[in-house]
Amino acid sequence: MTFFDFGEVIGQETVFVIFGIPWDYLTSIQIANSAIAPNKIRDVTQNLALTTELGVEIPLLNVVDLGDILIKPKAIEQNLKNIDNFVKDLYQQKSDIIPIMIGGDHFCTYPVLKAISEQTKDKEGFGVLIFDSHLDFYDSWDKGVYSHATISRRTFDLENINNTNLMIVGTRDIDIPELESAKDKNITHLNAYLIQEYGLEEYTNYVINFFNKSRIYNLYISIDIDVLDPSVAPATGYAIPGGFSYREFWYILKKLAESFTIKAFDLVEVSPNLDLPNNMTSTLAAKLIIELISFISSKV
Numbered sequence: 001m002t003f004f005d006f007g008e009v010i011g012q013e014t015v016f017v018i019f020g021i022p023w024d025y026l027t028s029i030q031i032a033n034s035a036i037a038p039n040k041i042r043d044v045t046q047n048l049a050l051t052t053e054l055g056v057e058i059p060l061l062n063v064v065d066l067g068d069i070l071i072k073p074k075a076i077e078q079n080l081k082n083i084d085n086f087v088k089d090l091y092q093q094k095s096d097i098i099p100i101m102i103g104g105d106h107f108c109t110y111p112v113l114k115a116i117s118e119q120t121k122d123k124e125g126f127g128v129l130i131f132d133s134h135l136d137f138y139d140s141w142d143k144g145v146y147s148h149a150t151i152s153r154r155t156f157d158l159e160n161i162n163n164t165n166l167m168i169v170g171t172r173d174i175d176i177p178e179l180e181s182a183k184d185k186n187i188t189h190l191n192a193y194l195i196q197e198y199g200l201e202e203y204t205n206y207v208i209n210f211f212n213k214s215r216i217y218n219l220y221i222s223i224d225i226d227v228l229d230p231s232v233a234p235a236t237g238y239a240i241p242g243g244f245s246y247r248e249f250w251y252i253l254k255k256l257a258e259s260f261t262i263k264a265f266d267l268v269e270v271s272p273n274l275d276l277p278n279n280m281t282s283t284l285a286a287k288l289i290i291e292l293i294s295f296i297s298s299k300v
């Protein structure tokens with residue numbers, strides 16, 4: 001079973017390469033089982049129709065799904081190495097592919113983003129946009145420096161990432177120590193409630209302008225599903241009220257794809273065991289992935 005029955009081998013025409021990281025050992029909430037999300041999200045695509053909202057025929061998109069990376073939950077260093085090798089091998093196979101990772105908890109973003117930022121030739125023009133209800137800016141949490149609650153901080157610590165090319169959007173559940181630390185580092189984060197004050201278009205432009213000001217045109221986008229409101233995405237470990245609607249988020253992604261070259265993206269923190277019997281969160285995740293692919297695809 002693959003995502004929308006796409007093929008499993010990178011070919012001449014391939015643009016988008018989906019893979020799963022079935023790893024949730026570094027979450028700090030035990031009821032969440034995001035490790036099974038990659039397969040669940042593939043599974044629900046079997047029940048979805050084959051056009052996007054804008055009428056693009058999904059089977060015509062140049063996507064492959066390589067399945068999941070082999071993960072041993074507690075073998076952290078080994079997993080990081082395997083993920084790094086996996087991502088770098090993708091570029092060996094075809095240098096202009098757009099990797100798409102399905103997690104897993106949010107820490108899965110780290111090794112993928114690190115590998116991609118190292119592969120990026122134009123380091124000056126590269127930025128990272130994290131959608132999350134949380135800041136995830138703890139230096140250390142739970143099992144240590146590697147945690148789903150430290151992902152923004154570990155991202156900031158990457159060689160080519162700084163406060164001019166990293167932005168966190170949709171925040172609304174921030175703890176005092178991480179807020180102080182983010183302020184100290186001058187990290188830009190855009191709280192979720194401002195979407196009502198600014199309006200959707202101005203809110204979206206705020207994000208676009210942040211990267212434009214820094215002359216960033218290549219983006220890595222990380223989507224923690226908890227950036228959406230729990231009323232539309234209930235199946236996640238920390239369900240925080242006040243998030244984006246599906247339509248708002250769809251619009252934001254559409255505008256971003258129009259404004260930037262999206263080099264890669266990920267979607268993490270879906271916990272299928274916390275979903276409704278109709279799998280609404282996994283379905284929303286699948287929709288977001290295919291819609292964003294089609295937005296990017298209309299440019300490449």
Ligand SMILES: [Mn+2]
Pocket residue numbers: 106132133134136148151224269
């Ligand atoms: Mn997160």
